[in-house]
Amino acid sequence: MQATRTTCPFCLNGCTSGVDWNGVEHKMHYFPDAEVNRGRLCPRGNSANIVIDHRERLCRPLLDGRDITWSEAEALVRSWLSQTKPEELAIVFSRARSVGEVRRMHGLARELGTPNLVCGHIEPENSFNHRLEGVANATLAQVESSRAMLLVGDVFSTSPVASWRILDARYADRKNRLVVIDSIRTRQAGFAHLFVQVKPGTEPFVLVALAALLDPEGVPGVDVDRFASIAGISRDTLNAAAKMLGPEVHGFVGSAMHTGRVFHPALHSLASQLVAKAANKPFVGFREAGLPFGPMRFADLRNAMVEGRIRMLFWTGGLFPYSYSELLPELSKVEHLVATSIFIPDPPVRGVILPLTAELERASVGASYWGTVERAPLASPLSGTREFSQVLDWFGRAAETNEILPKPASASEVVAMAQKAAGFVRETAEWLLIGEKKAIGLRGFHDPEDRILVNRSDAAKLAVSDANFIKVQSPSAAAEFRVHVSDTVPAGVLAVGVNVHRNRALFPLAVDELTGDVAITPVPVSVEKTARVSMAHSENPSVWI
Amino acid sequence: MKRIVLRLDYCIGCRSCEAACRSRFKGEARIGVAEVNSTTLLAQGCRHCEEPLCAAACPFQVIVRNPDTGVVRKSDFHCVGCRSCALACPFGVIDPGLVRHMSQKCTLCSDRPEGPRCVTSCPTGALQFVEEPEKVEKRIGARYLSRHAHWRRT
Numbered sequence: 091m092q093a094t095r096t097t098c099p100f101c102l103n104g105c106t107s108g109v110d111w112n113g114v115e116h117k118m119h120y121f122p123d124a125e126v127n128r129g130r131l132c133p134r135g136n137s138a139n140i141v142i143d144h145r146e147r148l149c150r151p152l153l154d155g156r157d158i159t160w161s162e163a164e165a166l167v168r169s170w171l172s173q174t175k176p177e178e179l180a181i182v183f184s185r186a187r188s189v190g191e192v193r194r195m196h197g198l199a200r201e202l203g204t205p206n207l208v209c210g211h212i213e214p215e216n217s218f219n220h221r222l223e224g225v226a227n228a229t230l231a232q233v234e235s236s237r238a239m240l241l242v243g244d245v246f247s248t249s250p251v252a253s254w255r256i257l258d259a260r261y262a263d264r265k266n267r268l269v270v271i272d273s274i275r276t277r278q279a280g281f282a283h284l285f286v287q288v289k290p291g292t293e294p295f296v297l298v299a300l301a302a303l304l305d306p307e308g309v310p311g312v313d314v315d316r317f318a319s320i321a322g323i324s325r326d327t328l329n330a331a332a333k334m335l336g337p338e339v340h341g342f343v344g345s346a347m348h349t350g351r352v353f354h355p356a357l358h359s360l361a362s363q364l365v366a367k368a369a370n371k372p373f374v375g376f377r378e379a380g381l382p383f384g385p386m387r388f389a390d391l392r393n394a395m396v397e398g399r400i401r402m403l404f405w406t407g408g409l410f411p412y413s414y415s416e417l418l419p420e421l422s423k424v425e426h427l428v429a430t431s432i433f434i435p436d437p438p439v440r441g442v443i444l445p446l447t448a449e450l451e452r453a454s455v456g457a458s459y460w461g462t463v464e465r466a467p468l469a470s471p472l473s474g475t476r477e478f479s480q481v482l483d484w485f486g487r488a489a490e491t492n493e494i495l496p497k498p499a500s501a502s503e504v505v506a507m508a509q510k511a512a513g514f515v516r517e518t519a520e521w522l523l524i525g526e527k528k529a530i531g532l533r534g535f536h537d538p539e540d541r542i543l544v545n546r547s548d549a550a551k552l553a554v555s556d557a558n559f560i561k562v563q564s565p566s567a568a569a570e571f572r573v574h575v576s577d578t579v580p581a582g583v584l585a586v587g588v589n590v591h592r593n594r595a596l597f598p599l600a601v602d603e604l605t606g607d608v609a610i611t612p613v614p615v616s617v618e619k620t621a622r623v624s625m626a627h628s629e630n631p632s633v634w635i
Numbered sequence: 636m637k638r639i640v641l642r643l644d645y646c647i648g649c650r651s652c653e654a655a656c657r658s659r660f661k662g663e664a665r666i667g668v669a670e671v672n673s674t675t676l677l678a679q680g681c682r683h684c685e686e687p688l689c690a691a692a693c694p695f696q697v698i699v700r701n702p703d704t705g706v707v708r709k710s711d712f713h714c715v716g717c718r719s720c721a722l723a724c725p726f727g728v729i730d731p732g733l734v735r736h737m738s739q740k741c742t743l744c745s746d747r748p749e750g751p752r753c754v755t756s757c758p759t760g761a762l763q764f765v766e767e768p769e770k771v772e773k774r775i776g777a778r779y780l781s782r783h784a785h786w787r788r789t
Contacts, residue, residue: 118756130758131655131756133650250759251758257759
């Protein structure tokens with residue numbers, strides 16, 4: 091058996107992974123000599139062989155759910171293209187597309203004359219594209235040798251393998267310090283010397299205030315007390331954090347953003363970097379994927395679809411639109427050309443769906459936190475699939491052009507953004523639903539996330555325990571969850587995992603007032619106890635069976 | 636005699652061990668995750684007890700401890716899926732859920748030269764495969780878990 095070796099594509103940590111092919115199936119292979127991960131892999135990385143061999147992988151083109159041939163699909167698409175004006179065509183790319191492919195799509199959009207090129211990866215983490223001037227990216231060596239670390243959000247769940255170096259640094263010396271800022275008391279918070287639990291979505295205010303304490307001259311004009319009170323923490327807590335993260339101690343600042351936990355993604359990114367700059371430390375934006383923005387924003391695409399200005403949508407990449415079911419009424423109005431490597435049990439949109447080779451089946455060049463990585467194909471392409479470049483050829487043969495990156499912001503711009511954001515009044519709701527980040531990807535990314543975290547006092551108020559179920563109604567959807575009484579969330583806050591589409595549908599797509607980008611924010615919900623009771627998860631072990 | 640040991644200070648509860656085990660055994664998870672408190676999930680693997688209660692409870696003597704290697708193994712061929720082992724395990728490590736009509740029992744990946752797969756894949760190196768004497772020094776976690784009244788399988 092020969093093991094093939096590549097770089098894991100499921101997040102940007104750049105772990106080396108591989109598979110063995112025994113003639114029947116693929117099995118994971120670990121490479122202890124790998125520099126970044128030493129053979130270690132997170133649950134998602136461990137599921138690579140499941141993805142390759144998944145029995146629901148699409149392997150033939152579909153038209154409105156029925157099989158067609160590749161030549162029929164090509165003829166159909168060319169016919170659509172000839173009948174569609176450039177301004178009526180929108181191209182949406184999402185994760186699973188390489189940097190080179192995105193650059194070619196930029197060139198293609200320019201050649202076709204359409205300004206409607208959109209990044210469909212609208213997870214908050216993609217806002218780490220917003221950069222602050224004068225902030226360097228941390229290296230592995232800097233993380234390993236850190237003596238003072240600040241983590242914003244759940245970095246350990248976003249990139250589990252990266253956590254190993256952070257923990258090594260944390261334990262290397264008793265004087266080393268780890269500060270965590272988050273709205274949920276996660277496992278990561280348990281490792282912190284100082285855990286700052288803030289109100290959901292208010293991390294940027296804490297960060298800007300912290301930056302002002304660390305560097306009053308570089309970050310002027312910040313009302314520290316006001317920002318601290320918005321986040322629900324005391325100035326003493328901020329002073330303690332500032333003392334631990336002083337610019338004289340070397341370390342790094344890491345930040346992660348999660349679906350349903352951030353109100354202003356761009357501000358979150360910039361405020362994290364502002365602390366790094368004020369504390370004289372390098373920065374890492376931990377994320378599963380990082381894609382450049384397109385010339386058109388996703389929120390504008392949505393408006394264009396509602397107004398009937400888009401007639402044909404060519405989208406390619408990861409989960410969109412399956413992840414955002416609240417868009418389906420708008421998506422049903424346009425013709426679709428979908429090019430994807432994902433398994434699709436039940437296509438929710440009409441149009442042509444083309445099966446592509448998966449990330450794990452093709453060579454590509456990508457980025458990681460620690461630099462550029464090259465990926466080799468782990469497996470031969472699934473029979474019936476084609477390379478994405480072949481589909482792009484139907485549109486034209488434009489050369490690659492550099493993608494658009496936002497202009498780096500200055501410290502004063504970030505402070506101004508924070509002050510503007512502080513002026514937005516949020517609805518005060520009895521219950522606020524937020525997203526819980528999980529690293530799990532067992533069973534090929536299809537874990538049932540049927541659990542909701544409920545604070546102990548809230549559980550008493552609702553008269554529920556771990557055996558009960560509650561129905562959560564948000565402005566966009568409703569779902570029933572098994573209660574998990576926990577102290578990790580504050581009173582009035584409920585948390586659900588957001589890996590499954592059912593849970594994501596609870597979070598309507600909002601627009602960030604600061605940038606106009608799409609934001610998936612904490613959402614006010616109503617809660618109702620249902621009659622359903624689960625004995626399987628009772629606290630009494632004798633009734634497990 | 637080597638054993639899987641968990642360094643509590645490094646386990647982040649990511650369930651990579653469980654994913655690796657599922658991947659190796661086609662959907663079976665022979666290592667689980669236990670909830671010590673509301674924020675702490677810790678990997679829960681079979682201890683391969685010196686006097687395994689699961690073996691004593693098995694009505695068909697399917698579970699046997701190898702005196703040389705210390706590995707407690709179960710014969711899938713003879714297992715009838717009665718779940719007696721799951722009930723008997725004092726650590727709650729054997730999942731009462733059946734896969735292909737059988738309970739699942741860790742074998743320390745005896746047939747894998749590199750050692751248990753969960754250990755290889757552990758992102759933080761919290762799971763280690765070490766000799767017995769080393770294990771004795773690191774028993775604090777096991778004691779903590781076995782005495783903790785509130786941990787439960789998730």
